[in-house]
Structure formats: C-alpha cells, structure tokens
Amino acid sequence: MQDHLIIFDTTLRDGEQSPGASMTKEEKVRIARQLERMGVDVIEAGFPAASNGDFDAVKAVADTIQDSMVCGLARAIEVDIRRAGEALQGAEAARIHTFIATSPVHMKKKLRMSPDQVVDQAVKAIKWARQYTDNVEFSPEDAGRSEIDFLCRILEAVIDAGAKTLNIPDTVGYTMPAQFGSLIRTLRERIPNSDKVIFSVHCHNDLGLAVANSLSAVANGARQVECTVNGLGERAGNAALEEVVMAVRTRQDFFSCETRIDTKHIVPASKLVSSITGFPVQPNKAIVGANAFAHESGIHQDGVLKHRETYEIMRAEDVGWGANKLLLGKHSGRNAFRSRLMALGIQLESEEMLNHTFLRFKELADKKHEIFDEDLHALISDEVLVPQERYRLVSLIVHCETGETPYAHIVIAEEGKELRAESEGSGPVDATFRAIEKILTSGTELQLFSVNNITTGTDSQGEVTVRLQKAGRIVNGQGADTDIVVASAKAYLSALNKLHSKLEKAHPQV
Ligand code: KIV
Ligand code: ZN
Numbered sequence: 001m002q003d004h005l006i007i008f009d010t011t012l013r014d015g016e017q018s019p020g021a022s023m024t025k026e027e028k029v030r031i032a033r034q035l036e037r038m039g040v041d042v043i044e045a046g047f048p049a050a051s052n053g054d055f056d057a058v059k060a061v062a063d064t065i066q067d068s069m070v071c072g073l074a075r076a077i078e079v080d081i082r083r084a085g086e087a088l089q090g091a092e093a094a095r096i097h098t099f100i101a102t103s104p105v106h107m108k109k110k111l112r113m114s115p116d117q118v119v120d121q122a123v124k125a126i127k128w129a130r131q132y133t134d135n136v137e138f139s140p141e142d143a144g145r146s147e148i149d150f151l152c153r154i155l156e157a158v159i160d161a162g163a164k165t166l167n168i169p170d171t172v173g174y175t176m177p178a179q180f181g182s183l184i185r186t187l188r189e190r191i192p193n194s195d196k197v198i199f200s201v202h203c204h205n206d207l208g209l210a211v212a213n214s215l216s217a218v219a220n221g222a223r224q225v226e227c228t229v230n231g232l233g234e235r236a237g238n239a240a241l242e243e244v245v246m247a248v249r250t251r252q253d254f255f256s257c258e259t260r261i262d263t264k265h266i267v268p269a270s271k272l273v274s275s276i277t278g279f280p281v282q283p284n285k286a287i288v289g290a291n292a293f294a295h296e297s298g299i300h301q302d303g304v305l306k307h308r309e310t311y312e313i314m315r316a317e318d319v320g321w322g323a324n325k326l327l328l329g330k331h332s333g334r335n336a337f338r339s340r341l342m343a344l345g346i347q348l349e350s351e352e353m354l355n356h357t358f359l360r361f362k363e364l365a366d367k368k369h370e371i372f373d374e375d376l377h378a379l380i381s382d383e384v385l386v387p388q389e390r391y392r393l394v395s396l397i398v399h400c401e402t403g404e405t406p407y408a409h410i411v412i413a414e415e416g417k418e419l420r421a422e423s424e425g426s427g428p429v430d431a432t433f434r435a436i437e438k439i440l441t442s443g444t445e446l447q448l449f450s451v452n453n454i455t456t457g458t459d460s461q462g463e464v465t466v467r468l469q470k471a472g473r474i475v476n477g478q479g480a481d482t483d484i485v486v487a488s489a490k491a492y493l494s495a496l497n498k499l500h501s502k503l504e505k506a507h508p509q510v
Contacts, residue, residue, distance in 0.1 A: 003257040005248060006224035008042040008200065009035050009241055011273060012061070013073055015232035016046065017507065020467050020476040021277040022498075025057040027381075032061045033345035034272050035229075036068045038265035040241075042095060044226075047073040048087035049080040051505035055087050062091035069093040071137070073508055076100040076125035085132030096129040097167070098122075099139035099508075102146040102154055119154050126161035137165035139202065141509065144170035144180065152190050159193045165224060166197050170213055171509075173206030173236060181216030188221050200224030203239045205231060210239035215247055218255060229273040230281055230288060234509075242266045242287040242319065250314055267320030271374055275381060278465035278476035278491075280452050287319055327373070330365035334358050344373060346380055357383055367482045368461065374454045375461055378480035382490065390415055390500050391440065391493045398428045398485050408432040410489065412439055429488045436492055444468040444499065448476075451484055464491040468499060475499050 012028050015021060023031070028045065035043050045061035046054045062070045070091040072084035076098050088094035100111070100122050107113055113121070122138065129136040138158045140151055155166055168187065170180060184201065188194045201217040201224070203210040214225045231240030245261045252258065270288035274281050283291045293316035295301045303310035316322060327340055337358050341348065348354045360383050365371055394411040408431035409422040421438040425431030429449070448467035453460040462484035466477045475498040479490025 002252075003223055005218060005255075005257040005259045006041045006198065006200070007039075007241065007245065007259050007261055008044065008071070008224050008226045009040045009228065010044040010202070010226050010238065011035070011228040011232055011241075012057075013044040013046050014202075014226075014234055014238050015228040015273070015277070017234040018232055018237070018277070018279065020474040021232060021279060022475070022505075023057075023276060025053070025060050027276045028057045029060050029064050030346065030380075031229075031269075031273060031276060032065055032068075032070075034265065034269045036065050037262070037345060038269055039260045039262045040068050041260065042069045042071050042224075044071045044073060044097060047080075047506075047508045049074060049083040049506065050508065054505055055083055058084075058087040059090065062088045062094065066092050069095050069135070071095040071097050074098045074125075074129070075508060076121050078124075078128050081125060081128040081132070085129070088132070093135070094133050095135040095137055095165075096133055097137040097139065098125045098129055099141050099167075099169075100125065101142050102140035102150060103142035103144075104147065105145065106142045115150055119157050122154055123157050123161045126158050126163050130162050134162070134164065136163050137167055137200070138163040139167040139169050141169055142171040143168045143183075144172065144175040148183075148186060148190075151187065155187065156191050156193060159191070159197055164197060165200050166194075167200035167202050167224070167226060168217070168222075169202040169226075170204060170210075171202075173204035173210060175203075175209070175213055177209060177212040177216035180213040181220040184217045184222050185220040198223050200226060202226035204234065205236040205238065208236070210237070211243045211247070214239040214244055215255075218248065218257065223257065229269050230279065230285070232273065232277065232279060240286070242270065246287050246314060246319065263318050264320045268373065269320075272377055275374070275377055275454075275463060275478065275480075278467070278478045280450055280465065287314075292316075293321060328361070328365070328371040328376075329369060330362065332365070332371075337361055340373075340376065341380070344376060346376075364461075364482070368459045370455075370459075372455045375480075378454055378461055378463055381478060382480050389493075389497045391496055393486070393489050393493055394418060396432065396486055396489055398432065400428050406431045408435045408485075410435040410439075412436065412493065414440075428485045432485055432489050433492055436489065436496075440496065442468070442470070442496055442499070444470040444496070447474065449488070451487070454480060462487045464488045466491040466495045468492075468495040470499055473499065 046058040048055040048058045074080035074084040199222045201222045203213040227239040227241040231237040300311045392413045397409040399407045405424045406428045411420045419439045421435045423434035450465045461480045463480045464487040477491045477495025479487040481487040
C-alpha cells in the first residue's frame with residue numbers, strides 16, 4: 001500500500017504575500033471552497049495576527065470548510081498563537097502552524113536571540129498552541145541555511161513539547177534538490193523521536209527549484225508538501241501544487257506515496273486563483289499553462305494523433321482542461337443559473353443578489369452566446385464580491401479612428417455622486433485612464449496592465465489586470481467585460497477601491 005502524501009495548500013497565506021495578491025474575505029472563501037473540492041488536506045487560510053481583516057478571513061474559511069483541515073499561521077509568540085486559536089475555533093478540523101527562525105543569520109540579525117533562547121521560545125510556542133488544538137505544526141524558518149546540529153536539537157525539543165508536524169522550509173530557495181532530500185533523510189535518521197511526527201517541506205522558488213526540492217524531499221521520506229496554486233507566493237513563489245501532485249501521480253513507479261487530490265479540479269482552481277489575484281499564468285507553465293498540452297510541430301501532432309502516449313505523459317482532461325463545458329446560454333433560467341453557481345461553490349447571500357447577478361448574466365449572454373464557468377467566476381468577481389466600492393464605473397464613451405487621436409469620456413460614481421471627465425490618449429485605454437485620473441488624481445503609479453481572454457474566441461470576455469503602486473503599497477485590480485476598454489476601466493477602478501479599503505497588515509516574517 002502506498003503512503004498518503006498530505007497536500008498542504010498555502011495559496012491563501014504565502015500566496016497572498018506576493019506583492020499585490022491580497023484577497024478579500026469573500027475571495028479567500030471562494031478559493032478555499034475550490035481547494036476543498038479538489039481534495040486538499042490542509043488549507044492554510046492566513047496569518048490571523050496580521051490584521052483584523054486577516055483574522056476575519058481565517059475565521060470565515062474555518063467556519064465554512066468541512067472536508068479539509070484549516071490552518072492558521074502564528075509567529076512563536078503568545079499573542080499570535082492566541083489570535084490563530086481564536087480564528088480557528090469554528091473549524092471542523094484545525095491546525096496551528098507556528099514558526100521561528102533558526103539560521104545563524106536570522107537568529108543573530110533578525111531575532112537578536114541566542115540559539116538557547118530560540119529553542120526555549122519554540123517549546124513555549126508549542127505549549128501555547130496546544131491549549132487550542134493537539135494539531136500543531138512547527139517550522140524552523142530558513143532551515144535550508146540552518147546548522148544541522150541545531151536543527152536536530154530544536155526539532156527534538158518541539159516534538160517532546162507536542163508538535164505533530166515538522167515543516168522544513170527552504171525559505172530563501174537556496175538549497176539544491178540532492179542536498180535538500182538528504183537534509184530530510186538526515187533529520188529523520190538523527191532525531192531520536194522523529195517517528196512521532198510527519199515531516200513536511202515548504203520550498204521557495206528563487207532558483208526555480210521549489211518543485212524539484214519538494215519532490216526530492218518526498219523521495220526521502222517527507223509526507224507533507226506545502227505548495228500553492230500556480231506556484232504563487234513570496235518573491236519567486238512556492239512549489240506549484242499542480243506540478244507536485246501531477247509528478248507524484250504520473251510517476252507512481254518512482255514515488256511510494258499518493259495524494260487524494262481530484263486532479264480534474266486543478267485547471268479550474270488555477271483559473272480562479274489567477275482571476276482573483278490578477279496574476280496571469282504564463283502559457284508555457286507546466287500543467288495549467290495554455291500551451292501545456294498544445295502540440296505545435298507537425299511531427300508531434302502526427303505522433304499524438306497516431307498514439308497519444310508518443311508525446312503526452314498526462315491527459316489534458318485529467319487535470320481539468322476542457323472541463324469548462326458550455327452550460328448556460330441566453331435561454332437558461334434562474335434555477336439553472338443558481339445550480340451552476342452552487343456547483344462552482346458560489347453561494348450568494350440573498351435572493352436580491354441572485355436576481356441582480358442573474359440580470360447581469362442575461363446581459364452577458366446577449367453579447368456572448370456561450371457562457372463558460374470562467375465567465376461566471378468573472379461575473380461574480382465583478383458584480384458581487386467587490387468590497388464596499390468607493391468608485392464605480394457608470395458609463396464610458398470611447399472614440400477611435402485611424403489617423404485620429406483616441407478620446408474617452410467617462411462617468412464615475414464616487415459614493416453615489418456622479419463625476420465626469422474626458423481625455424485624449426495614445427490609445428483608447430490610455431485615454432480612459434487619463435480621464436479617470438482627471439477626476440480622481442490618485443497619485444498612483446501604474447506598474448502593470450495586462451489583458452487576457454477568459455475563454456477562447458473573439459466574443460470572449462477580456463479580463464484585465466491593473467497593478468497600481470502608491471507610497472509602497474501595491475494592489476492589483478481586475479475587471480472583465482466583452483469590451484476590453486470597459487474591462488480596463490473597471491480594473492483601474494477596482495485597484496483604486498482596493499487602495500482605499502485595505503487596512504495595513506503585518507507581514508509574518510518581518
Ligand atoms: O518560507 C517560510 O519559511 C515560511 C514559513 C512561515 C513556513 O513561509
Ligand atoms: Zn514561505
């Protein structure tokens with residue numbers, strides 16, 4: 001019998017630490033539902049001590065999710081652990097994940113603590129956490145650059161204090177696969193009480209090795225991998241969930257473990273995370289990139305047509321490609337609409353909200369005959385889950401003609417009051433953004449503007465991401481519409497709304 005490899009998803013915590021990827025409570029719950037549907041074992045929902053907003057989001061996920069364990073991150077200090085314990089109170093199954101840095105550079109320069117003090121603090125943290133749950137995970141932050149003797153010492157002490165999972169993070173993405181695998185093996189062999197815990201790994205991708213390091217650890221006995229959808233995460237990101245899961249599944253001849261992930265939910269999860277965070281997936285990204293299963297060369301196409309295994313080691317449909325079947329159209333009724341939303345894990349709070357969204361769905365179905373799941377997700381993001389928006393697009397007129405300067409006239413509602421402006425620009429989007437700035441003079445710097453089609457075909461909705469920066473804060477705004485200039489205006493206003501609404505939050509590792 002194969003061992004079980006625990007999939008611990010940290011999209012909602014480490015993933016959210018990517019600049020601009022912060023999510024609202026509703027967005028987190030939506031992603032958590034998709035992770036639960038996919039069969040993720042543990043969902044790290046956030047860092048409750050970061051802010052009241054984070055606390056509420058972790059609590060909302062804990063109160064909603066039934067089939068996955070919900071975890072909250074806490075530094076090894078009492079107040080953080082208390083916040084995590086409180087946020088997780090309603091969870092069907094809860095875990096507290098506490099951590100403290102163990103590398104010489106982190107202990108000396110960041111914590112300004114001696115190794116003895118760090119061990120003492122870690123042991124206390126496990127004891128505080130166990131007042132809330134028996135399911136406690138401990139991470140020696142920057143383990144990849146920690147001294148092996150010290151790691152063995154602190155890990156033995158936290159096991160004695162009651163930690164059930166030891167997570168070994170390569171916090172700065174420094175280690176090499178063979179080295180990281182051997183680290184896991186050495187820890188398992190040298191720590192006398194190591195048989196009482198599950199070894200986990202958490203790898204960052206600074207050298208592009210997060211997945212390779214995680215898999216090397218699995219081959220050496222790790223039985224939990226911490227990962228994120230699309231590899232989202234701090235800096236270059238974390239190990240990509242879809243790559244870890246598919247490697248283990250595709251190479252069952254190599255790995256002596258298996259996950260319980262229902263892989264056909266992988267692509268929908270990838271699209272949902274990309275659309276909510278505004279981080280597009282590169283086309284050549286393994287498993288979830290648009291080209292991951294596209295065979296361009298004649299020789300490859302010929303081979304695949306004769307026998308697909310000539311060039312394919314996985315089947316596109318097994319990871320959810322093509323699962324976005326056309327389900328709704330302009331003649332679909334309210335009940336069909338409601339049940340499709342429910343199947344996607346979207347529950348609208350009231351009948352009034354359902355009616356409003358249904359009307360918007362009908363408008364979209366008039367413009368675009370085939371409505372896919374991705375369209376519904378975009379519609380919900382656009383129309384329903386917008387945090388108390390301060391600015392809203394009322395109308396937009398754009399004029400473009402060959403040889404003429406593009407021009408935009410926009411009307412925005414700011415807390416109910418209509419404001420209008422017009423502007424020229426180098427193109428229709430530029431004219432629109434300039435018109436918005438004439439009204440709002442936000443003082444922000446545009447860092448990114450990207451357009452993706454949500455589904456295929458020229459009648460597809462365009463999904464626009466706008467990244468704005470102001471005084472060190474970075475936010476991503478999204479907008480979707482069949483008209484990409486309208487989508488761009490919505491995305492710009494969504495980013496401004498986020499700049500307005502988000503409270504500052506603490507970063508766990510700073
Ligand atoms: O990268 C890291 O070390 C972390 C820890 C908090 C586990 O994210
Ligand atoms: Zn991390």
